[in-house]
Amino acid sequence: MAAPTPYTYIQCPCSDVSTLSHPSDPNSPTGTEADEDDRTFDPRAPRSNYSLYPLEYLLYCEDCHQIRCPRCVAEEIVTYYCPNCLFEVPSSNLKSEGNRCTRSCFQCPVCIGPLAVTSVETKPDPRLLAPDNIAAPHSGPYALTCSYCHWSSTEVGIQFEKPNSIHAQLAKLRNGGTTRLTAKERKERRRDPAHRSATTEGEESGEQEDLDLETQFANLKAFYQNQLADPNSADSGLAALGDLGFSSPTSLSRIMSIYTGGSLQDKKAKSRVGAMREALEPDEGLQVANLDESAAIEQLQSEGHDGTACTAQRVDQPPHLGEEHLHGRGRFTSELRPIPYLLRTKRSKRCPICRHIISKPEAKVQTTRFRIRLVAGSYIPSIAIRPLSLSNGGGSASGAAAVPGALLDPLRPTHYLLTFKNPIFETIKVTLGAPSKTPGRFASKVTVLCPDFEIDANTDVWDEALKEGGGGGGGGGERDRERERRRRKREEGSQSNNNHNQLEVGKIWERGRNWVSIVVEVVPASLRVEAGDGPLREDEDVLEIPMFVRVEWEGEAGGDEVGSVPTRDRDTREKRELAYWCVLGLGRIRQS
Amino acid sequence: MSSRRPPRGEYIETDTGNKVARKATLVGTQNIMLGGKTVIQPEVMIRGDLIRTIQASSQSASGAAPNSTAVSIGRYCFLSRGCCLRPPGRLYKGAFTYMPLRIGDHVFVGAGSVVQAATVGSHVHIGAKVAVGEFAIIKDYVRILDGTVVPPNMVIPSFSIVAGQPARLIGEVPEGGHEAFELRDIYKTVGNNPQPAPS
Amino acid sequence: MSSKRHSILPPAPAGSKPPIHFSSSITIADSALLTGTHPIAIHSESVVHPRARLDSLAGRITVGRRCVVHERASLGAVVGTSGRITEAAVTLGDYVIVEVGAAIEAGETVIGEGTVVGVGARVGAGAVVGKHCTLTPHTEIAAGEVVPDFTVVYSNGMRRTDKRGAAELRNKGLARQIDVLRRMIPSNPAKFA
Numbered sequence: 001m002a003a004p005t006p007y008t009y010i011q012c013p014c015s016d017v018s019t020l021s022h023p024s025d026p027n028s029p030t031g032t033e034a035d036e037d038d039r040t041f042d043p044r045a046p047r048s049n050y051s052l053y054p055l056e057y058l059l060y061c062e063d064c065h066q067i068r069c070p071r072c073v074a075e076e077i078v079t080y081y082c083p084n085c086l087f088e089v090p091s092s093n094l095k096s097e098g099n100r101c102t103r104s105c106f107q108c109p110v111c112i113g114p115l116a117v118t119s120v121e122t123k124p125d126p127r128l129l130a131p132d133n134i135a136a137p138h139s140g141p142y143a144l145t146c147s148y149c150h151w152s153s154t155e156v157g158i159q160f161e162k163p164n165s166i167h168a169q170l171a172k173l174r175n176g177g178t179t180r181l182t183a184k185e186r187k188e189r190r191r192d193p194a195h196r197s198a199t200t201e202g203e204e205s206g207e208q209e210d211l212d213l214e215t216q217f218a219n220l221k222a223f224y225q226n227q228l229a230d231p232n233s234a235d236s237g238l239a240a241l242g243d244l245g246f247s248s249p250t251s252l253s254r255i256m257s258i259y260t261g262g263s264l265q266d267k268k269a270k271s272r273v274g275a276m277r278e279a280l281e282p283d284e285g286l287q288v289a290n291l292d293e294s295a296a297i298e299q300l301q302s303e304g305h306d307g308t309a310c311t312a313q314r315v316d317q318p319p320h321l322g323e324e325h326l327h328g329r330g331r332f333t334s335e336l337r338p339i340p341y342l343l344r345t346k347r348s349k350r351c352p353i354c355r356h357i358i359s360k361p362e363a364k365v366q367t368t369r370f371r372i373r374l375v376a377g378s379y380i381p382s383i384a385i386r387p388l389s390l391s392n393g394g395g396s397a398s399g400a401a402a403v404p405g406a407l408l409d410p411l412r413p414t415h416y417l418l419t420f421k422n423p424i425f426e427t428i429k430v431t432l433g434a435p436s437k438t439p440g441r442f443a444s445k446v447t448v449l450c451p452d453f454e455i456d457a458n459t460d461v462w463d464e465a466l467k468e469g470g471g472g473g474g475g476g477g478e479r480d481r482e483r484e485r486r487r488r489k490r491e492e493g494s495q496s497n498n499n500h501n502q503l504e505v506g507k508i509w510e511r512g513r514n515w516v517s518i519v520v521e522v523v524p525a526s527l528r529v530e531a532g533d534g535p536l537r538e539d540e541d542v543l544e545i546p547m548f549v550r551v552e553w554e555g556e557a558g559g560d561e562v563g564s565v566p567t568r569d570r571d572t573r574e575k576r577e578l579a580y581w582c583v584l585g586l587g588r589i590r591q592s
Numbered sequence: 593m594s595s596r597r598p599p600r601g602e603y604i605e606t607d608t609g610n611k612v613a614r615k616a617t618l619v620g621t622q623n624i625m626l627g628g629k630t631v632i633q634p635e636v637m638i639r640g641d642l643i644r645t646i647q648a649s650s651q652s653a654s655g656a657a658p659n660s661t662a663v664s665i666g667r668y669c670f671l672s673r674g675c676c677l678r679p680p681g682r683l684y685k686g687a688f689t690y691m692p693l694r695i696g697d698h699v700f701v702g703a704g705s706v707v708q709a710a711t712v713g714s715h716v717h718i719g720a721k722v723a724v725g726e727f728a729i730i731k732d733y734v735r736i737l738d739g740t741v742v743p744p745n746m747v748i749p750s751f752s753i754v755a756g757q758p759a760r761l762i763g764e765v766p767e768g769g770h771e772a773f774e775l776r777d778i779y780k781t782v783g784n785n786p787q788p789a790p791s
Numbered sequence: 792m793s794s795k796r797h798s799i800l801p802p803a804p805a806g807s808k809p810p811i812h813f814s815s816s817i818t819i820a821d822s823a824l825l826t827g828t829h830p831i832a833i834h835s836e837s838v839v840h841p842r843a844r845l846d847s848l849a850g851r852i853t854v855g856r857r858c859v860v861h862e863r864a865s866l867g868a869v870v871g872t873s874g875r876i877t878e879a880a881v882t883l884g885d886y887v888i889v890e891v892g893a894a895i896e897a898g899e900t901v902i903g904e905g906t907v908v909g910v911g912a913r914v915g916a917g918a919v920v921g922k923h924c925t926l927t928p929h930t931e932i933a934a935g936e937v938v939p940d941f942t943v944v945y946s947n948g949m950r951r952t953d954k955r956g957a958a959e960l961r962n963k964g965l966a967r968q969i970d971v972l973r974r975m976i977p978s979n980p981a982k983f984a
Contacts, residue, residue: 056768070766083749083761086731111945113743113758145955147725148743148758149945150925152955306951344749349767359767368715368732368750375768617822619841637842637862645971676863676891681968688967706891706910706928723910723928741910741928757929757946 006385006416010058010376011041011581012069014352015051041581042439043544052583055383058376059358061351067376067580068358073349081365083344084114088365100318100340104166106144109313109336113148117163120154144338156334167340175335220285227277228253299332309333348372380551381420381430381455385584388415388509388519407590408543410526416586421515422455426553429454430516433548441533442525442589446545449505450518458514520545524589536591543586550579601784602634611783616671623662627697630669631782638663638671639678646689662690666697666714668775674704680726680744691727698775702738709742713750715773733765733773809847813980814856818972821979827852827867834885838972840864843889849897850879855904857886857962857969864889864908867897884922886962893926896934903940905958923958 042048050071059068080089084105093102106115120143141159144166145152153159157176160169172179279286299307308331316339348360360372387406408414422428432451437443510517524543529536554573603611608628616632618624620640632638640662662679671677681690693707696714701707705722713732718724722736725744730736734748737755748754753763780787809825812832820841825831827847833839837858845852845860846868854860866889867881879897884904889895893908898916905923908914912926915934920926924938927945932938941953 056772057766059767081749083752084747086747086749110951111743111758111949112760114746116745146743147745148741148927149949149951150943150953150955151951155954365749366731370767373767377768377771617842639841639862641841641975643975645974678862678891681971683964683967686967688964688971690971704892704911708910721911721929725928739929757927 006387006587007585008055008383008385009043009052009583009585010055010067010380011048011051011583012053012058012067012072013580014069014072015047040435040439041546041548041583043546043583044440044540048583055377055380056375059349060374060376060379061354061356061358062374063354063356064351065576065578066353067380067578068349068351072352073358074352074355075347075349077345078348078361079346079363079365080343081346082341084341086365089343094343099343101343102167102340104164105341106166106170106338107316107341108146108149108151109309109317109339110151110333111146111149112316112339113146115144115146115151115153115338117142117160117166118145118152119163120159153338156336158337170338175337216285216287218285219283220279223279223284296331299334303332307332307334309336378423380578380580381422381428381549383549383582383584384419384421385586386417386419388417406587408522408524408587410524410589413521413523414586416520416522416584417509417517418520418584419515419517420453420455422458423514424553425457425459426555427454427457428551428553431550431552432518433550434520434545438525438543438545440540442527442540444525444543444545444589445523447521448518448547449521450508452506453508453516453518455516456511456514520584522586527589527591541588541591543589545584545586547582547584548579549582550577552577603783605783611779620662623660625661625664627665627667627669629667629776629779630665630671631779632671633673633675633782635674636671637676637678639676642679642681642690644679644690644692646684646687659692661692663693663695665695666699668697668779669695669699669701670775670778671701672703672705672720675701676706677701678706678708680708680710682727696732698773700773700775700778708744715770717773733770735765737762808983811980811983813983817980818969818976818978819980819983820976821982823983825983829880834858836966836969836973838969838976840972840976846897850881850899852897853880853882855883855885855887857965858883858888859965859969859972860889861891861893863892865894867895879916886965888965890928898934905962923953925953 043052051069053069057070059073060066061068077091080091080094080099081087082089082101082103082105084101085103087101087103089097089101104117107113108115120141140161140163142161142163143153143159158170158173159177160166162169313333313336317336318339346361346363346365349358350356351358357372358374360370361367362369362371420430430453432448434446434448434451436447437445508516509519522543522545527536527541553576555576556573600614602615603613605611606626606628608626610626610628610630610632612618612626612632613634613636615634616636616638618632618638618640620643623640623643624638643660643662663677665671665677677693677695679690679693681688691710693709693711695707695712696716698714699712699716699718701718702720702722704720705718705724707718707722707724708726709724709728709730710726712718712724712730713734715733716730717735718730719736719738719740721738722740722742724730724736724742725746727745728742729747730742731748731750731752733751735753736742736748736759737753739757740755740759741757742748742754743758746759748759751765752761753765754760755762809827810830811825812830813819814833814835814837816835817833817837817839819833819839820843822841823839824842824844825847826845827849829847829849829851831845831847831852831854833854834856836856837854837860839845839854839860840862842862843860844863844865845854846865848868850867852867854866860866860883866883867879879899881895881897881900881902883889883895883902884906886905887902888907889902890908890910890912892911893913895902895908895914896916900914900917901919902908902914903920903922903924906920907925908920909926909930910928912928912930912932914920914926914932915936917935918932918938919936920932920938921940921942923941925943925945926932926938927943930944930948932944938944943951943953945951
């Protein structure tokens with residue numbers, strides 16, 4: 001929660017039940033306002049973590065006139081692509097091939113660095129491969145190697161014949177280099193009577209046949225499908241229980257039909273009731289778990305701790321990718337497999353209330369443009385915090401000028417300069433509300449010296465320059481406003497010139513083209529823990545001020561022109577307001 | 593602004609607006625291309641001398657003059673104190689060659705970072721003490737946090753935030769965060785006539 | 792090729808030119824910094840990049856055959872009490888690469904043959920790094936630590952064993968790289984004599 005430098009987080013209205021139920025109505029804002037005035041937002045509340053965002057993370061719905069956060073927007077995937085080869089993956093492929101790159105993009109199972117295809121064999125003397133001898137082909141076999149931690153797929157016994165389509169080659173290989181059956185081969189083998197008899201023979205001789213994971217699944221699936229399809233296999237003895245138990249094909253298929261929505265179970269089948277039996281032999285998918293761990297213990301003894309995979313490595317492994325058994329898998333680094341890159345997405349975002357799109361990137365992977373990008377930063381004022389040292393008057397302004405990591409002295413009044421910058425093309429009126437004491441066990445005192453002020457419109461820099469130079473340009477209304485703005489600037493300027501370095505209640509500290517700085521006085525709390533109270537909890541020393549910001553402006557009503565009518569005319573202009581909580585994080589208080 | 597500074601400032605300011613610190617070490621300057629308005633702080637090192645020794649076959653076939661640019665940097669880049677840019681090198685068809693390092697516009701390189709990428713896009717923020725491995729490809733709007741080690745050959749797609757050793761994706765640049773990559777303002781704050789940052 | 796711009800470096804402290812033992816086949820950039828009082832030996836075909844720093848104040852520095860010491864790498868010194876330790880050498884075996892900004896502190900520190908010390912890595916005084924090791928960028932090896940042969944130190948101190956068996960291939964590649972560097976870096980061993 002606590003960032004090192006001063007920060008401002010803004011609360012998204014989605015976490016506030018009252019605003020969500022009546023989306024902001026510009027004409028009658030009083031209803032929600034009253035509720036909010038009742039209570040102070042507590043930045044320390046456990047829920048606050050989920051509703052506070054830096055300004056950059058927030059979007060803005062132009063139709064609802066409300067802030068939208070990453071938690072409340074509805075996302076829609078525009079494009080899937082591999083983050084390594086940057087190729088777009090059509091969503092149809094996604095269904096068949098899964099959500100990982102099926103080209104030759106892999107991550108190292110040890111360190112997650114990118115893997116590259118390299119030739120395993122020591123090349124012939126490089127002296128023979130002079131630059132002119134370009135045609136000299138690299139010859140296999142190939143391996144995937146990590147250029148960061150130097151892991152190589154040869155460590156798990158995997159080599160490739162070709163340097164391309166690694167994914168397809170890898171799908172046929174097990175760790176150790178034994179081949180793995182593809183789905184098609186597996187199907188053929190099931191049909192092949194010769195193989196079947198071989199299986200049963202093996203069983204008769206007492207040794208358990210090793211089914212690999214895919215075969216086991218295929219066998220199980222076939223076995224149960226057979227039972228579902230064949231009602232005669234029903235055990236009539238259990239018929240009475242059939243209606244209740246899940247062991248009956250009828251109830252199973254009824255459940256299935258709930259999810260598939262289709263009429264999987266037609267009426268004539270209803271009469272057939274029976275129980276299913278479980279798989280009993282390898283052919284039906286029975287795989288007795290091998291509880292003999294002596295091999296693993298032996299391996300542990302020989303390879304030691306270095307040979308084992310850590311939790312993070314096991315978590316990074318895609319599920320069911322090549323391991324032979326479910327039981328006792330992934331303990332050793334020799335069982336790790338290259339991780340195909342997880343695909344990434346470009347997503348568009350919709351307002352959760354009005355369903356309008358508020359952010360939409362261009363579909364092409366390589367472009368960074370957006371078709372629609374309504375970010376909160378271009379609608380609501382930004383707030384920059386800077387500690388104010390009265391000695392040098394706070395001349396040059398820079399949001400990040402604070403000494404990072406400096407601790408606040410308890411009980412010593414400190415001043416902060418809050419600079420509000422207006423991004424919109426209208427003059428805005430800002431009203432601030434902050435509790436005089438911060439919530440929590442250690443209440444710091446907060447005084448906003450100027451809670452009520454106006455910020456001039458964000459006019460074009462060049463407009464400004466032209467006007468001040470020639471005085472021409474702009475419609476009558478523009479000029480009127482401009483004049484008024486300058487008058488106000490003069491008034492405030494004369495005041496602030498007279499007593500520039502004095503903090504006066506109700507006075508703006510500094511004003512610029514589209515920004516205003518005000519002063520907040522803070523008396524940090526003492527962190528002395530009273531006897532009987534618990535010790536200082538994590539981040540309890542962070543000084544965070546909740547502040548309610550209300551912004552009012554006159555927006556253009558509908559799409560009619562403005563320039564001809566002066567600001568006095570209320571008919572063509574619509575009063576708008578936006579109110580939200582934000583949190584000013586000032587830093588940590590020194591512990592005495 | 594109007595006051596003339598002493599002739600020997602800390603920076604050399606070129607016609608195209610580049611501000612190159614006198615205490616920066618640019619080796620092989622004839623192979624370093626600066627797009628303009630780029631700031632190179634003191635103790636920065638750029639290895640322009642590590643040029644490509646094997647030309648791409650298409651180039652030699654067309655008969656064009658061999659392009660010896662080793663490091664090209666776009667506009668409004670900011671190379672912080674003590675960082676180092678050097679072209680990546682590798683074995684290519686049995687011989688060793690360096691390949692050019694291309695950097696786009698508005699790229700910030702933090703203090704003490706070493707960049708050996710093949711390409712760095714535009715609007716990229718590389719933090720302090722970052723090691724970008726050889727032939728890494730960093731696309732536009734990428735933020736690399738302090739102390740990250742980007743392994744060789746890694747591709748970092750647009751709008752990624754990466755950190756760690758080795759680098760892994762830890763977040764995405766939000767829609768409202770694009771403007772933060774702009775380096776026009778910071779450009780004005782350094783040089784022989786530094787201006788205060790606008791608030 | 793380009794000696795006009797990097798001549799602005801501050802002159803090395805006068806009177807501290809270390810005795811050198813250079814092989815005739817080495818490549819050492821003009822702007823490399825050699826300081827100290829103990830001998831500095833660089834064996835055949837090794838390359839020292841511009842602005843690499845070799846400080847033999849604490850003890851002898853030996854660079855093996857076909858080593859590459861990159862820019863801003865630092866070998867030796869850092870030992871605060873230089874007078875006390877009589878013998879605080881730094882020894883690089885053959886085919887060692889010390890990458891940009893890496894630091895190898897003095898104090899009987901040994902880097903084994905074929906080892907790569909990554910960008911910004913730091914090897915503490917008296918550490919003994921085995922043969923064919925890889926210290927990934929920003930790795931820290933504590934003073935006095937012993938790193939066995941073929942160790943890869945990665946991800947902030949994790950260790951594993953390099954099983955690629957690519958040492959020979961790597962050395963060949965390094966030889967090619969040195970071939971190229973020799974043509975690119977104007978060598979000026981006479982300056983340090």
